[in-house]
Amino acid sequence: MLVHILASGSEGNSVFIQTKNKKVLIDAGMNYKYIKERLEEIDVDPSEIDMILITHTHSDHTSALKVFLNKNHPELYVDEEMLNEIDYVKDYDNLVLEFKDYKFDDTLIEMFHTSHDAPASRGYIIYDGEESFVYITDTGYINQRLFKKLYNKNKYVFEANHDVELLMHGRYPQWLKTRILSDKGHLSNGQTGFYLTKIIGPDTKKIALAHLSKENNDPEIALRDVKATLKENDVEFNNFVIAKQRERVEL
Secondary structure, eight states, rough: EEEEEOOSSSOOOOEEEOOOOOEEEEEOOOOOOHHHHHHHHHTOOOOOOEEOOSOOOSSHHHHHHHHHHHHHEEEEEOHHHHHHHHHHHTTTTTEEEEOEEEEEEEEEEEEEEEOOOSSSSSEEEEEEEEEEEEEEESSSSOOOOGGHHHHTTEEEEEEEOHHHHHHHSSSSOHHHHHHHSSSTTTOBBHHHHHHHHHHOOOOOEEEEEOOHHHHHHHHHHHHHHHHHHHTTOOOOOEEEEEEEESEEEEE
């Protein structure tokens, strides 16, 4: 399974996954030109995308969606709550209006609920034969009931949005700080480290720390804090990459 993070951050988010029989986009943030150029770097034409999955309807995850659908014809997977927020796709004739797991030959896509201030926000687990991948960003916490489901996958794109000290002493207004720190906000570096101690397993090969705040985080700080939490909990794992806002990163 190929995974390329096309963009990750508050400006826009999009990830390309290629399984044996499907080419998938999770989210379509940034703009169409940007996504098209990043896909072409790996010799993928946007018209080859079979399906688009949406984590939630905030603009940094959907800003390129309308143009992408106008220019290409992938299946778009949303549910009714999402559709109310992106009503410009109501008449799209390749719309799959459901919230369930999907099976395509050797490819299985499982969905799970996340905790964010957007309707029907979700994460994804993709299985391709024996390979597995998890995408989870934009959530204020992870319910412990999900730990077993998320455990021991091969690759993860996992949110490490902010350093709490940088956020609290930064220039954001108090209401926005409160939102980010809430159960419907974003994961801090410390929270990310804690959750990773619960789900990293012997088959885990690589983790991308994603959706880092430009204002309230730094790649070195995120890596330091996550690794420190793992070490404190006797979890040995060092194969991390940092997802970038305007640079494709292969996972």
